[in-house]
Amino acid sequence: MALRVWALYFKYAVGNISSNRLIHVISTGTIAISLVLFGAFVLFFVNMNSWVLQWGQTLTMSVYLKDGIDEKAKQRIEATLGGLPGAEISSFVSKEKALLDLKATLGPQGRFLDGLNENPLPASFEVVFKNVSRGSLNSEKIKEDLEKQEGVDEVQYSEQWLERFEGFVYMLRLIGLIIGGLLCIAVLFIITNTIRLTIYSRRDEIEIYKLVGATDWFVKAPFLIEGAIQGIIGSLAALGVLFLMYFLLSLKTVQVFGLPLMQMVFLPKGHTLFILSLGLVLGLMGSFIAIGRFFRFFYD
Numbered sequence: 001m002a003l004r005v006w007a008l009y010f011k012y013a014v015g016n017i018s019s020n021r022l023i024h025v026i027s028t029g030t031i032a033i034s035l036v037l038f039g040a041f042v043l044f045f046v047n048m049n050s051w052v053l054q055w056g057q058t059l060t061m062s063v064y065l066k067d068g069i070d071e072k073a074k075q076r077i078e079a080t081l082g083g084l085p086g087a088e089i090s091s092f093v094s095k096e097k098a099l100l101d102l103k104a105t106l107g108p109q110g111r112f113l114d115g116l117n118e119n120p121l122p123a124s125f126e127v128v129f130k131n132v133s134r135g136s137l138n139s140e141k142i143k144e145d146l147e148k149q150e151g152v153d154e155v156q157y158s159e160q161w162l163e164r165f166e167g168f169v170y171m172l173r174l175i176g177l178i179i180g181g182l183l184c185i186a187v188l189f190i191i192t193n194t195i196r197l198t199i200y201s202r203r204d205e206i207e208i209y210k211l212v213g214a215t216d217w218f219v220k221a222p223f224l225i226e227g228a229i230q231g232i233i234g235s236l237a238a239l240g241v242l243f244l245m246y247f248l249l250s251l252k253t254v255q256v257f258g259l260p261l262m263q264m265v266f267l268p269k270g271h272t273l274f275i276l277s278l279g280l281v282l283g284l285m286g287s288f289i290a291i292g293r294f295f296r297f298f299y300d
Helices: 002-019 021-057 071-082 095-115 139-147 158-201 203-211 216-250 269-299
Strands: 059-065 087-093 124-129 152-157
Touching: 002 021, 002 216, 021 158, 021 216, 021 269, 059 071, 059 139, 071 087, 071 124, 071 139, 087 095, 139 152, 158 203, 158 216, 158 269, 203 216, 216 269
Parallel strands: none
Antiparallel strands: 059 124, 059 152, 087 124
């Protein structure tokens, strides 16, 4: 019996959506756009955390050389780097290669570098520390000692970038939470007003139901199902767009300042279920608010 009643509720809800297609399509599309924006922030933070974890597991150092350094000074620096605990020189980047790499990274905008009269980029040794924990290595002391050596212009290590990057990610996380909250309020407002329009368009039908003895739940349930359907379809569409974004971005790999290659990852199952649940909850809440206001205004 209960299953038959719920099937009837669902039939009424789908029929109402079908007869008010334009309103529901606009509403569902707006929900999807809002959840795409929110999900993009979530996808961004998931990848930021993944990249920070990768960088934290691999200690790297870039040793930039002064222009005009002679071969003997370069060899002394190379010998010093080779003597550091767990250090391995992964590559030597000449000034010419550094400029070519920068052009490749900039893509079409790299042509603007062709107008330079001279190459401003320094040559560098890229160093990776293997089988060494962050706590056992005094990176700042190594940096200070290397910068005192003849021919060394500057030393940068991955922990410096991590500290700056983590602060940047924390600030963006706060901004994302604020924007996410505002988007949820906007979605709630949109669903509430969409359901309210459909309720008022069926006001005479609701009056007939009430006159023949229909319970409040019998009238409310189809509208709640409408909101839930909008929320679920909107969240599924948002996840589809997010996966497309992830797929397109994952075709490229990025390397920054000698740090490990950064691979895009998609939302974990927990985050995916959260976005689906968020769409469902917002749909139900919007419908509940609209129905509650209607019944308070006309029947209380």
